[in-house]
Amino acid sequence: MQMNAAQRIALERDPVDAFDLADHEQGVARLAAGEPLAYIVGEQPFREGVFVVTPDVLIPRPDTEVLVACALEHLPSRDGMKVLDLGTGSGCIAMSIALERPNAEVTAVDASPAALEVARLNAQRLRAANVQFVRSDWFEGLVDGRFDVIVANPPYIATADPHLEDLTHEPRAALVAGPDGLDAIRRIVAGAADYLEPGGVLLVEHGYDQRPAVLALFQAAGLLDVCGVDDLAGRARVVVGRRPGRP
Ligand SMILES: C[S@@+](CC[C@H](N)C(=O)[O-])C[C@H]1O[C@@H](n2cnc3c(N)ncnc32)[C@H](O)[C@@H]1O
Structure with a gap:
């Protein structure tokens, strides 16, 4: 190295x-x-990998490892399981899943071409051959196909949130999602049923105070077995739900 x-x-x-x-x-x-160390050294560890990061991508957070662990629990090591990572950024979620489930086919989506370049570089460096990349506004650019697991760590900070003052080095599009921070999650949850296999699972990371709103969105979308998962510090962090039907 x-x-x-x-x-x-x-x-x-x-x-x-x-x-x-x-x-x-x-x-x-x-x-x-005040620049984050990860941008200065150009790398950030996440689960088993070390990911290249540039100011075009969010710096992977340890909290997001909980989302990956949950996604893996819903992903048997069978051939051909299909996974969609929405808002892939550095690719830390997509690549961690791809490396731990080498028989799965992972699709990683981002609206930012610069972020996708970083994610592609990480896939090469980590030799994750089972990931393909799509530039897309959430589901809009996906041609067809359904997924067994859809996972997303979307932007979820409210436009006027004072915490944004401490995050000026990271891309705004990776952080901010409308007046209540839920614009991206609303679109993802509303679109997911059309892209999930029957019995497929949606997992979304959210802000520490957004659990009730995100649970309600999952339930309103007709997803079943909806529940929240805490991060390692005991904060509400992920909501999980399943599309009705048999896998
Ligand atoms: C919170 S970051 C997550 C990055 C990475 N998955 C992680 O966990 O570190 C959200 C990502 O969503 C992407 N994004 C924002 N709006 C999008 C949209 N409309 N369609 C697709 N991706 C979008 C951003 O470019 C950013 O990479």
């Missing part, structure tokens, strides 16, 4: 030359100016 100056200094490997030192000092200055 090629190490950057910060990693080489930290590990006391190889002499660090003047060029590296300038690079390192620039990195420290960016950090002091």
Whole structure:
């Protein structure tokens, strides 16, 4: 693995030359100016992988590992299971599922061409051959097909949420979803039944205070066995529901 100056200094490997030192000092200055470390080093670990990140993609959060773990629980290791990851960003969800279920066929969707480039790069680096990428406004660009599992970590922050002040380095389209933060989740839940196999499962990550609203959206869409799942810190984080019918 090629190490950057910060990693080489930290590990006391190889002499660090003047060029590296300038690079390192620039990195420290960016950090002091509030830029997230992941954008400065260009990587972020997530589950079993280390993902390339650029300012075109959300930095993968440990909270989202709960969403992946839940999705895997609903995904038997059978051949040909189809998975859709909506709003793939760096591809951390799609790739984690693809690597842990090599027999599954994973489709990763994003509206941002720049994000899809990063996700493709991550698929190459992690040798995830069972992922295909589609540029699409949620379901709009999907030609046909149904999925056994649809998973999404969509934007879910309200337009006027003061927390956005601390997130100015990440893409706004990855964070913000209308006045109550639920615009993207509404569209995903409303569209999911047409793209799920009978008995297929939808899993959506949401904000800590959005569980009642998201449960209601799942129920209004006719999904069954609707329930909430907490993250590792005990906060409401994911809602799961199943399309009626036999798998
Ligand atoms: C919260 S980020 C999640 C990124 C990644 N899945 C993760 O968990 O780290 C939401 C993603 O949804 C994408 N997105 C926003 N609006 C979209 C739309 N209308 N259709 C498809 N993707 C969209 C953004 O570009 C962004 O990559």
